[in-house]
Amino acid sequence: MKKSLEDANVSLSSTFEELRRRSRFIETILTNISTGVIVIDRAGRIAMINKVAELILSIKTDKVLGKPYKEVVREEHYETVRTLSREVGETPGRKVERQVDLSVRGKEISLRVSVTSLTGDDGEYMGLVVAFDDLSQAMRLQRIMAWREVARRIAHEIRNPLTPIQLSTERLQKKFAPSHDHDPAFSECTQTILSEVGSLKSLVEEFTRFARMPAPAFKEGNLVEELRPIVETFRAAHSGIAWEFEEEEIPTVWFDPFQIRRAVTNLLENAASALGGQGRVVVRVAHEPVLGSVRVSVQDDGPGIPADDRDRLFEPYFSRKEGGTGLGLAIVSAIASDHQGTVVVRDNTPRGAVFEIEIPVRPKRRG
Ligand SMILES: Nc1ncnc2c1ncn2[C@@H]1O[C@H](COP(=O)(O)OP(=O)(O)OP(=O)(O)O)[C@@H](O)[C@H]1O
Ligand SMILES: [Mg+2]
Incomplete structure (x- = not known):
């Protein structure tokens, strides 16, 4: 009698354990x-x-x-x-x-x-x-694609006449400067044309880089080793900010090192400028085994993102900064999706913003 009770007890608790394990498994899936x-x-x-x-x-x-x-x-x-x-x-x-x-x-x-x-x-x-x-994420992607196309056309249309303008102005300078040296307006005006042409050229350069982001060249590698030096660089450049790097054990990942570095650099630049030189940034690399993905999160304790801006943040040319191109986060978003991943932003507690790039450990083959 005692023996069979014990047996029943053992089998009951193992059933419970199995149930608990399954419910944890389901919970993990639902959370992730x-x-x-x-x-x-x-x-x-x-x-x-x-x-x-x-x-x-x-x-x-x-x-x-x-x-x-x-x-x-x-x-x-x-x-x-x-x-x-x-x-x-x-x-x-x-x-x-x-x-x-x-x-x-x-x-x-x-x-x-x-x-x-x-x-x-x-x-x-x-x-x-x-x-x-x-679906907003998918729609955002479509908008980015449309913007890339616009950027490509604008860059093309603007670039073509720039070089002739520059060359003609230089020719004017050479030919007429000696005979107009009594008139400062001449050299001032030609100089203005040349310097404006210069800034248009760099703008076009930005447009082109955004419009022609090459497809990622995937390599299998160590994401942590790729990102650590970037955090070091920011630590050296912004000493008023506490830069922390937290890593978990993560598997090797397939990614384009150049592009992922570029994406994370953009996030760190944004965090640094949101903090205005003082605060704390935590960069975390984590593995999500259930989803087969890795997540890089950048967390700052700056002013955070106003609710009204949140929707447009990843759109090209949206910027609240003087002199900002507003391309930073659009590029991050494009890189994440080219890696078959996502980037999201959420509020940090108690303050600030968290940006998370999540990409699959191994991209699915397309086509
Ligand atoms: N960590 C952050 N905290 C608060 N606001 C942020 C943060 N990151 C981005 N933003 C907001 O998102 C806007 C868009 O960022 P994005 O990187 O696309 O462009 P930008 O930083 O303004 O320009 P650029 O990248 O050319 O310097 C920023 O102008 C800023 O208002
Ligand atoms: Mg930026």
């Missing part, structure tokens, strides 16, 4: 996928929200967990949610997909939402799973 997931139980209460859903919808899990979703949904979103849940109904396994445009804290977002009705083994209704992807 880039899709927002909300689970609603059969009584219409919110049973689970993952991190991405929190971020996309800007909600706090502890405020809404266990509450009826009808109470939690904001008034302006209520109609959308009601239509979707009515369409799915309580029909077993039924799934409805829609593109939904919402405004969250004044920011317009575009989501692809899929709602699935959950059923138990015996066919009874168990609740709903709502999964959604932020």
